[in-house]
Amino acid sequence: MSGSPLKVAVAGSGMIANKAHIPAFKCMGEDRARVAAVFDTREEAARDTAERHGIPAWYTDAGEMLAKVKPDLVSVCSPNASHRAMAEMALNSGAHVLCEKPMALTYADTKSLFDLAQSKGLHIAACQAQRYRGEFAAARELADAGVFGDIYYGEISLIRRRGIPKWGTFHLKESNGGGAFCDLGVHMVDALLWIMGNPAFESISGMSASRLARRDEEIGLVTNLAESGTPSGVENARPYSPAEFEVEEFAAGSLRVAGAIINFRISWALNLPPDFHVSFSGERAGARLPEMEIYSTLGRYQSDVRPKIYRNGRYEEREFSGHYYLVDDFLNFLSGNGPMPVKPEETLNVAAVIDAFYISARECREVRAAEIRG
Ligand SMILES: NC(=O)c1ccc[n+]([C@@H]2O[C@H](COP(=O)([O-])OP(=O)(O)OC[C@H]3O[C@@H](n4cnc5c(N)ncnc54)[C@H](O)[C@@H]3O)[C@@H](O)[C@H]2O)c1
Numbered sequence: 001m002s003g004s005p006l007k008v009a010v011a012g013s014g015m016i017a018n019k020a021h022i023p024a025f026k027c028m029g030e031d032r033a034r035v036a037a038v039f040d041t042r043e044e045a046a047r048d049t050a051e052r053h054g055i056p057a058w059y060t061d062a063g064e065m066l067a068k069v070k071p072d073l074v075s076v077c078s079p080n081a082s083h084r085a086m087a088e089m090a091l092n093s094g095a096h097v098l099c100e101k102p103m104a105l106t107y108a109d110t111k112s113l114f115d116l117a118q119s120k121g122l123h124i125a126a127c128q129a130q131r132y133r134g135e136f137a138a139a140r141e142l143a144d145a146g147v148f149g150d151i152y153y154g155e156i157s158l159i160r161r162r163g164i165p166k167w168g169t170f171h172l173k174e175s176n177g178g179g180a181f182c183d184l185g186v187h188m189v190d191a192l193l194w195i196m197g198n199p200a201f202e203s204i205s206g207m208s209a210s211r212l213a214r215r216d217e218e219i220g221l222v223t224n225l226a227e228s229g230t231p232s233g234v235e236n237a238r239p240y241s242p243a244e245f246e247v248e249e250f251a252a253g254s255l256r257v258a259g260a261i262i263n264f265r266i267s268w269a270l271n272l273p274p275d276f277h278v279s280f281s282g283e284r285a286g287a288r289l290p291e292m293e294i295y296s297t298l299g300r301y302q303s304d305v306r307p308k309i310y311r312n313g314r315y316e317e318r319e320f321s322g323h324y325y326l327v328d329d330f331l332n333f334l335s336g337n338g339p340m341p342v343k344p345e346e347t348l349n350v351a352a353v354i355d356a357f358y359i360s361a362r363e364c365r366e367v368r369a370a371e372i373r374g
Contacts, residue, residue: 006033006331009071009095011062011086012078013040013049014168015234016100020129020320021075022053024327027315032331037069040078045236052235062086066093073334076100079168079175080182084109087124091116097124098330102186102354103347105177107372110351114344125330125340126347129322130187131194134309135289136278139195142307147294148282151196154262156188159275163227164213164249164268167237171213171245179247180268181208181361182354189255190350192262192278198345199257201352203368206253208361212269213249217242227274232319253360255353 008025010017017038025033037057040046050058059065066074066089074090076083076099084104087097097117103126104110117124130136142148160180169175170183193199216223225233252265279288285296294305315324332338356367 003335005031006072006334007036007069008033008073008075009037009039009065009069009090010035010049010075010077011039011065011090012076012082012100013038013045013058014077014237015230016320017075017077018049018052018235019230019232020323021077021098021327022049022055023318024320024324025075026053027318027324028328028331032335033073033327036071037065039065042236042238048236062089066090066095071095073098079170080177081105081175084113087113088116091120091122091124094120094122096122096334098127098327099124100127101190102126102177102182102351104351105182105355107348107352107355110348114348123334123340125342126190126350127323127326128187128190128194128342128347129320129326130191131342132322132325133191133290134311134313135292136191136195138292138307138309139287139289142287142294143195143197143282147285148280148287149284150259151280151282152260154192154196154260154280155277156185156192156262156264156266157275157277158184158188159265159267159270159272160184160227161272161274162212162216162221162223162269163229163274164223164245165228165230166223166225166240167230167234169238171240171242171247173246176247178354178358179208179210179249179251180266181206181248181251181357183268185251185264185266185357186350186354188264188266188278189262189353190346192280193257193349194346195278196257196260196280198343198349199259201349201356201369201372202256202258203366204253204255204353204356204360205366206251206255206357206360207364208248209250210245210248211250212271213245214242216269228268248361251357251361253357
């Protein structure tokens with residue numbers, strides 16, 4: 001690819017487009033990328049987003065946008081269930097794709113996107129921006145250096161006590177595919193498997209629940225958008241109606257990957273205190289994140305180490321800083337100046353986990369990789 005700036009189109013003009021993708025692309029400088037158009041199925045969202053960010057064109061028809069703008073890169077920021085069709089259209093039009101997580105709702109759909117990209121000589125990457133959290137990135141660096149040895153046990157705990165996303169269509173099965181697990185679990189599973197060196201998914205046994213979302217509304221429970229992951233609010237959001245809530249607010253279970261087992265609990269709503277932890281143990285050392293406490297031995301003594309993780313990267317002060325780092329790395333990769341930040345085999349592994357979890361929760365049984373990967 002030449003050194004000229006990439007023409008970027010953003011598909012889906014909601015919260016993450018406005019708060020993360022568009023600001024991140026604009027921050028990279030016009031010599032690297034230029035946001036040429038936005039698209040949304042809702043006219044006001046597309047128009048207001050274009051006006052808000054000074055983007056020259058907006059569309060309510062994806063085909064028209066791709067034909068007229070001919071983007072080099074499409075950032076897919078629409079609800080989960082539309083990712084596959086939108087990414088497919090973008091790839092067929094000749095554009096690379098940066099796709100919000102999860103890239104698609106099933107392993108088969110995710111694989112078909114990578115196959116299509118490969119057949120066209122294009123690239124598609126899932127927006128696993130949480131990897132850029134300082135402690136996750138440091139854990140990966142230390143794992144690569146052999147500090148932990150083989151990691152054989154992991155724990156993921158992301159508990160929002162009351163953090164159901166009350167904007168857009170996260171609570172609708174048809175739009176989001178699932179609830180807390182495909183929204184938050186995808187980040188946590190991706191981050192831990194990435195730290196562990198992407199051990200292959202083997203099986204999962206999980207359960208899901210949805211007990212609180214509607215009840216909370218009946219008593220008028222006070223909640224806060226910040227707990228749902230959008231501290232500075234949303235614009236042009238579709239109104240939330242709890243009566244429509246139809247996905248899981250809580251997911252828990254046990255995941256086997258090659259040589260290791262991982263217990264997880266993920267919630268948008270649960271009657272437990274908020275929690276955010278990833279812990280793992282290897283044969284040489286273990287760690288608990290985000291504190292980045294490392295449990296090991298020194299000589300004859302059990303010893304704890306707390307490396308200082310300075311957050312002095314260039315985008316640390318930004319809301320959704322991970323998106324800035326990821327966009328930067330993806331642009332570098334596309335211009336031949338760096339590695340692919342989120343590799344296809346990693347995204348496929350996570351897609352198999354997500355796919356299998358929902359079968360397991362629905363059918364109350366363990367689901368093995370062969371069922372998913374064929
Ligand atoms: N990586 C992260 O940290 C992170 C954070 C939040 C959301 N997300 C992901 O981003 C995506 C969007 O989330 P959001 O919070 O911006 O939601 P949102 O509801 O605020 O925005 C989605 C927008 O897409 C539009 N839309 C609906 N169907 C569409 C279609 N077929 N084509 C184009 N646009 C369509 C909606 O009108 C809406 O404006 C989801 O996949 C979500 O999982 C990622």
